[in-house]
Amino acid sequence: MYRIGIDLGGTNIAVGLVNDETFEIVKKKSTPTLADREGEEIVEDMARLCHEICDELGININDLAGIGVASPGIVNPNTGIVKRASNLKFFYFPLAEMLADKLGVKHVPIYTENDANAAAWGEACAGACRGSSTSAMITLGTGVGSGIIINDRILSGSNYAEGELGHMVIEFGGIPCSCGRRGCWESYSSATALIRMTKEKIEECKAAGRYTSMMKAEKINGRTACDNMRAGDEAATEVYNKYINYLACGINNIINIFQPEVIAIGGGISGEGQSLIDALTPIVDANMYCGDKARTRLKIATLGNDAGIIGAAMLRTGLRS
């Protein structure tokens, strides 16, 4: 059967037709979100892309097994309402109901989910966490996103704002976070945090008259410390180790709280691949509760930017626990 997954991002609306046996994206289209627009225009674009894809493939849209939308913000999957999404004009926005009307579909269920949860669901169905029933996905990008799957269900809370692992404080009284707290994991483990640590180290070296090859970087980004560390630079190694220790700290917290079978790591930093896992594993093992070795496997997420589309496409009722 075919399903459609829609990944609504701050920059692009990406729509993909997914084969729900092979999890392959058969066809994908996207259009700019233009986030300042009214929600209705965004939904009209979603509906248009859905119809275009089906028309081009000769598929009757009413034959789809489901259409799912991954949206930023606080999403109630029971009502299809997005309570709010910080980078969109959504405020108690009836996404699912409006999309159903704009699509004009009959009997095709429309599902909605928070984007981080949908990506975690995608990795659980078809990616790094496939075959496990309890998993977590963390996305190390501008912030730290997360989704948690427990017993083949997406972890929900009493108000659908659950699973904000990035806003778990790991450094009491630490760096102020946009969420209003201090010392959130996000402030130590996002790509943004790694860039901050890199800049701080360069300044520290400058002040101390110490050379680091990171000084030669034209623009500091999430790879600067990693690349220079691999080239043997000592200061870069210090930055990388500091970052890895904070990242491992949050991962150990997740393990102690949930004991997932797999934690998948996505987002920009996950581009480091297996070397990231290899750096994390000994620290995570050394910090296991009661000295146990971690049963939780750390993996690099495999679906990349398609996780949202595939996860959204694979949404179904009863997903939440």
Place this chain on the structure above:
Amino acid sequence: MYRIGIDLGGTNIAVGLVNDETFEIVKKKSTPTLADREGEEIVEDMARLCHEICDELGININDLAGIGVASPGIVNPNTGIVKRASNLKFFYFPLAEMLADKLGVKHVPIYTENDANAAAWGEACAGACRGSSTSAMITLGTGVGSGIIINDRILSGSNYAEGELGHMVIEFGGIPCSCGRRGCWESYSSATALIRMTKEKIEECKAAGRYTSMMKAEKINGRTACDNMRAGDEAATEVYNKYINYLACGINNIINIFQPEVIAIGGGISGEGQSLIDALTPIVDANMYCGDKARTRLKIATLGNDAGIIGAAMLRTGLRS
């Protein structure tokens, strides 16, 4: 219907016959655990107390709807095996199967659960969290115990060692914990931690030639700072505020991760009652994700030492998620 709950502690084995409609403990008996004994002797005592209670009440043990055991340690409720419990000689100990044999019951299901989870289940069925489907219970005693209920099920992990909220790091690189990590919440929010903070403050005052009424305490315990704070002592107020801020930090983490409807607080520190809730609430509200007021209600646990018995008695299959 009647059920039996057994709370296996490091000091006492407490057995109670529970009315599963009123959640009342009809009769309770206990005997010292003598934790150094072989597991079989402990189970024999459990079975004996079960029979004594039923005999004295004229109840046929085979008419019970269930018998549940709350055990310390890592408990697999599917097999009834306690993998290990730090203060008992249990190592892959077949608790449920041996108890069934020692009891000689037919068709009465035997359930097992970790003690902190059972207490959380008790509060969810019959105590502070009654009527909510998603809740957490934290126990502030020697350590910080915790149990999490999601959608009327006890949160499980892939290896039944989940829900160790006390071993979530909130102070990166902080105080060493018995679990091997540094900066665990338990090291800042247990009664033990409050006592440590109290002693540190007294020493600090002595060194600075500053008077605090806490110096007059014969023995420092978890109430010393609270009592002296209420009597207007400034140094005691500083200790109490520091403790409350750490406690609130972990509570905000729990809210951001799970968004439970209720968090129940039990253990020695919960003896402070509503004043503890009143002290925590403004800090928890001020630190909510994206500035939301906490929807999560903080409550003092209501079942006290009976939570384990009642929770164990109310165990049933399919409890775990």
